[in-house]
Amino acid sequence: MDVQERLDELTVMVEDAKSMPLSASCVLNRSQLLDIIEEIRQLLPESVYRADELLADREAVVLDGRREADRILEQARAQADRMVSEHEVYLAAVAESNALREETNQATALKRQETDDYIDAKLATFEITLQKTLQTVDRGRERLRSQAYQELAPAVEVDQRSEFFDGETI
DSSP states (O other): OOHHHHHHHHHHHHHTSEEOTTSSOEEOOHHHHHHHHHHHHHHHHHHHHHHHHHHHHHHHHHHHHHHHHHHHHHHHHHHHHHTTTSHHHHHHHHHHHHHHHHHHHHHHHHHHHHHHHHHHHHHHHHHHHHHHHHHHHHHHHHHHHHHHHHHHHHHHHHHHHHHHTTTOOO
């Protein structure tokens, strides 16, 4: 399972949790929830590691492209040196070499852009996942604070109402 699936499972667990009467609070299985959170923690470094691997692969693709371009250029130079005596053949070789260089540069640029886009998309997904997790944590903390406030609030309301009825209690 990946991080997104585990977060979806957490969301379903919270949404399906048994709600407390007259409250926004709900009852969740603590050990099950903690197990899922621990799995997410273990999956996150793997996601980051995969992103690092993609970055390393991008550099390898660029390096391979440069090597290929250098190899093609070296071949073109060697061929051009052998054909110096024939002017038109030499000019054709130079033109082909330049075309291959341009084609290789374009292919390298395209691969770099595709790799950057892929990595950016993965990092954006990771960022969204982290933001959703933080929002879930913030909502949970807010619910805890509001629950503590609600436990204190009814006692204050009863005291205030009894003052309005000249000592008669409700």
